[in-house]
Amino acid sequence: MTSSKNISWFHCGQCGSLFQSAAGAFGHRCSECGQNPSPVVALPQRNVSDTPKRTRLGTSEKPRARDKKPSYSLLTKLVVICATLIFLIFLKVVTLLNEDPPRSDDPTIGESQVSDVNAEKSATLLNQGMPACNRAISQFISSGTPEGRNQYVLAPVATAARMAEFYKLNPLLSLDASTLSQTRAAVLHLPSGDAIEANFSSKEGLQLDSVFVKENGEWRLDWDHFARYSTHPWPLFLAGGGDAHGEFRLLARRRLAEEMKDADAISIVFYAPHLGHPSELGSHSPEFLVPRDSKNGRLLEAAFKLEKAGKRAFGVELASNEPEGIIRVRVKVRRVDENDERHFELEEVVACHWYSTDEPGLEVSD
Numbered sequence: 001m002t003s004s005k006n007i008s009w010f011h012c013g014q015c016g017s018l019f020q021s022a023a024g025a026f027g028h029r030c031s032e033c034g035q036n037p038s039p040v041v042a043l044p045q046r047n048v049s050d051t052p053k054r055t056r057l058g059t060s061e062k063p064r065a066r067d068k069k070p071s072y073s074l075l076t077k078l079v080v081i082c083a084t085l086i087f088l089i090f091l092k093v094v095t096l097l098n099e100d101p102p103r104s105d106d107p108t109i110g111e112s113q114v115s116d117v118n119a120e121k122s123a124t125l126l127n128q129g130m131p132a133c134n135r136a137i138s139q140f141i142s143s144g145t146p147e148g149r150n151q152y153v154l155a156p157v158a159t160a161a162r163m164a165e166f167y168k169l170n171p172l173l174s175l176d177a178s179t180l181s182q183t184r185a186a187v188l189h190l191p192s193g194d195a196i197e198a199n200f201s202s203k204e205g206l207q208l209d210s211v212f213v214k215e216n217g218e219w220r221l222d223w224d225h226f227a228r229y230s231t232h233p234w235p236l237f238l239a240g241g242g243d244a245h246g247e248f249r250l251l252a253r254r255r256l257a258e259e260m261k262d263a264d265a266i267s268i269v270f271y272a273p274h275l276g277h278p279s280e281l282g283s284h285s286p287e288f289l290v291p292r293d294s295k296n297g298r299l300l301e302a303a304f305k306l307e308k309a310g311k312r313a314f315g316v317e318l319a320s321n322e323p324e325g326i327i328r329v330r331v332k333v334r335r336v337d338e339n340d341e342r343h344f345e346l347e348e349v350v351a352c353h354w355y356s357t358d359e360p361g362l363e364v365s366d
Contacts, residue, residue, distance in 0.1 A: 015035070122187040132218070133212040133219045136218075137210055138180065140221055146164055147160075154220040154356065163227075169232070179202045180202050181202075182198055185199070192213075196211070197209070197211050197212075198211075208226070209321055210222075211225045211355060211356075222356050225354045225355055225356060234283055235272060237333075240342065244336070247350065250330075251272075251273055252303075254268060265292060267287055267289060268300065269286075270284065278321035285344060295349070296348065299360055300327075302364045307327050312361075313351075330349075331347075332346075
């Protein structure tokens with residue numbers, strides 16, 4: 001039997017009733033509700049969304065995929081950069097090639113820059129054109145007839161008739177073309193375009209001054225300049241042969257330059273050139289008195305001034321082959337025979353050079 005001393009009162013944590021039970025009994029029940037009288041504390045429900053996500057390896061939950069940009073390898077990036085640079089360089093080169101060269105009248109361009117550009121263009125033209133020019137003069141000289149030489153000259157159709165008439169009265173230059181060697185050359189800026197002037201020498205001691213012009217894609221010899229073409233041989237014209245007037249390529253010298261520097265006229269003497277021997281002067285004319293204030297006088301004065309400064313028409317960078325104080329001219333002269341006397345009149349100074357252009361190649365005052 002259970003002693004009353006071992007009986008105690010308990011409070012039921014489930015229904016709140018008081019009941020008696022043996023003290024120290026384990027697992028006793030409430031006499032009213034029959035449940036375990038110990039109170040049960042309800043734990044709060046954990047929200048799934050509040051649970052921190054695990055990021056350690058080995059968990060079953062996979063981390064959310066992150067937005068990632070595509071990555072290129074280092075080699076791919078280098079290829080793209082190089083291709084871009086090459087493209088930009090190509091565009092720059094195309095732009096420069098399409099641009100006009102600097103002009104000397106452009107105030108934004110310095111004189112030295114214009115000079116450098118012109119020098120570079122001239123060097124390129126000489127490098128590209130001189131081999132063809134050398135072949136042209138070699139083939140011209142190697143051809144033994146005027147008809148054979150005609151195919152290597154400038155404007156061959158128009159020149160053929162002049163060549164035929166010229167060689168009726170003038171000897172045909174004959175030498176071994178293989179002995180020719182180029183001594184110097186320069187670009188010649190003519191109104192019609194750029195040409196090449198070159199000097200050649202032979203083992204026989206001949207010195208040939210030649211000009212080449214590109215025509216229909218070929219470099220051709222300016223025959224009128226090369227032959228010093230005149231409508232009549234100068235010695236025969238002075239002696240009374242041929243027509244009473246003609247156009248001549250001659251050398252001019254000023255007489256009594258110091259004594260007549262204040263005079264109203266210039267005293268001029270004309271000489272026939274000697275092909276292959278520029279230092280030798282041929283038949284000379286009587287004295288011509290040319291009014292200083294006339295167009296002819298101004299052209300001659302300008303030409304002598306240019307020669308004294310060591311320069312030439314059109315600014316060609318080749319020194320003159322003629323003696324000091326001698327200039328080249330193209331002139332129209334009339335011969336007058338009356339009262340058993342003969343004199344000559346200078347009709348026109350066409351140009352102060354022998355090139356096939358009527359432009360004077362120098363500046364004269366009005």
